Amino acid sequence: MSIEKAIKTTAPMEPRNKAVINVLYTSRYLEATATHFKENDLTMQQYNVLRILRGQKGKPANVMTVQERMIDRSSNTTRLIDKLVKKSLVKRQVCQQNRRKIELFITSEGMELLSSLDPIIEHHNKEITQHLTAKELETLNLLLDKMRNNDKHL
Amino acid sequence: MSIEKAIKTTAPMEPRNKAVINVLYTSRYLEATATHFKENDLTMQQYNVLRILRGQKGKPANVMTVQERMIDRSSNTTRLIDKLVKKSLVKRQVCQQNRRKIELFITSEGMELLSSLDPIIEHHNKEITQHLTAKELETLNLLLDKMRNNDKHL
DNA sequence: CAACAATATTTGTACATACAAATGTAATGC
DNA sequence: GCATTACATTTGTATGTACAAATATTGTTG
Numbered sequence: 001m002s003i004e005k006a007i008k009t010t011a012p013m014e015p016r017n018k019a020v021i022n023v024l025y026t027s028r029y030l031e032a033t034a035t036h037f038k039e040n041d042l043t044m045q046q047y048n049v050l051r052i053l054r055g056q057k058g059k060p061a062n063v064m065t066v067q068e069r070m071i072d073r074s075s076n077t078t079r080l081i082d083k084l085v086k087k088s089l090v091k092r093q094v095c096q097q098n099r100r101k102i103e104l105f106i107t108s109e110g111m112e113l114l115s116s117l118d119p120i121i122e123h124h125n126k127e128i129t130q131h132l133t134a135k136e137l138e139t140l141n142l143l144l145d146k147m148r149n150n151d152k153h154l
Numbered sequence: 155m156s157i158e159k160a161i162k163t164t165a166p167m168e169p170r171n172k173a174v175i176n177v178l179y180t181s182r183y184l185e186a187t188a189t190h191f192k193e194n195d196l197t198m199q200q201y202n203v204l205r206i207l208r209g210q211k212g213k214p215a216n217v218m219t220v221q222e223r224m225i226d227r228s229s230n231t232t233r234l235i236d237k238l239v240k241k242s243l244v245k246r247q248v249c250q251q252n253r254r255k256i257e258l259f260i261t262s263e264g265m266e267l268l269s270s271l272d273p274i275i276e277h278h279n280k281e282i283t284q285h286l287t288a289k290e291l292e293t294l295n296l297l298l299d300k301m302r303n304n305d306k307h308l
Numbered sequence: 309c310a311a312c313a314a315t316a317t318t319t320g321t322a323c324a325t326a327c328a329a330a331t332g333t334a335a336t337g338c
Numbered sequence: 339g340c341a342t343t344a345c346a347t348t349t350g351t352a353t354g355t356a357c358a359a360a361t362a363t364t365g366t367t368g
Contacts, residue, residue: 002299008223009209015291016283017276020184022298024198025225027181029302030174038356043324044178055163063347069162071179075326078348083323100333100346122171129170131300137169140297144176145156146285147294148183192326197354217317229356232318237353254316254363 023147030128036120040113041087045072045080050089050114053106060103062095089113177301184282190274194267195241199226199234204243204268207260214257216249243267 003022004013013021037044052069053061067077074080081104084090089110095101106114129137157176158167167175191198206223207215221231228234235258238244243264249255260268283291 001302003295006302007225011209015288015295016279016286019283019286019291019294019298020279021225022295023177023180023184026177026298026302028226030177033304045324055165064345071161071175072182074324075328076324076348079324082348098334098346102347125171125174128301128304129173131303132170132173132297134169136297136300137173139293140173140301141157141169141176143286143290143294143297144173144180146290147282148155148160148180149285150187150282199354218315228354229358230318230354233354252316252364256317 019147023144033128034124036117036124040117042113043080045070045074046084046089047117048072049077049080049084050106050110053090053104054111054114056106058105060093060095060105062101062103066104084110173301177298187282188278190271190278194271196267197234199224199228200238200243201271202226203231203234203238204260204264207244207258208265208268210260212259214247214249214259216255216257220258238264 003018003025006025007021031044034044037047042050048071049066052066055069063077063081066081067073070077081090081092085092087109088107091105091107093103093105095103132140157172157179160179161175185198188198191201196204202225203220206220209223217231217235220235221227224231235244235246239246241263242261245259245261247257247259249257286294
């Protein structure tokens, strides 16, 4: 469905305004379709943190490092991690070299949860992108990267 | 910047996974750069509602109608509208034909606020899309529409 | 016309998020 | 070695959001 139909606008939109709204709208669509997170009592952000910690392959990560790599840089990574610790998916310990820092590890429970989610996510992403060819996916990635290539902000 | 660099992943990503993350990330980027909303004590959703009501050109809209046209369909359109009413940007009255319904109008104050925002948004969207040609914008819109063309969800 | 279902909106509750300020720790200059 | 600044994380507070349940009104059926 075109974005105009999706949000039921009658007046035709300028391509650049349309593109901005289209990115926002498609992002919400992706979030809404990603039901597997809720089903596992995770938010997308919590999942994202787990993925980052798994990517560390045993090396500890501190809060800042995690934050820098997050897709959605919530200002409150602390409380996000709190939830994961409470669920025993993440372990938290004070760094001995620099006690200001916190060392974060994914637990084996966390690893298991991710393992069980892996095929589901993989399948979901395939489904989401099923109508796009390899070439189109490449183009889409290129154009989105280009859109963010702004340097005036952030 | 490529999405890999942006979120500092070391392992190369599959294009389809990359595309999904890229849409989410770019959307957050757009939200973060849209500082003019906060400066006018509006959230993006509140702005969106005002735009929808202006689009009605005097015709009243009810809550459901607004919700259907929103980019981000929050389940709580009621409270969102509460805020706008409190700020005198929107007027709310019970529909006489069907008293379950609520008729929503943008006030002249709301119209004025939108008018003052129009050039700012226009400028911002130009800036955001400055590196994309007309052809590229068209392609981007097409590919995003295609991505949502899924029918299995929503 | 009473009972029930359908529709439109609101409210309750729990949780998430944003931003600023506070805390605790380390590094630097004098 | 003490004060000052910078750094890493946490907490406070206000606000926003999600989902379910509640309320109010209308339409339908026996």
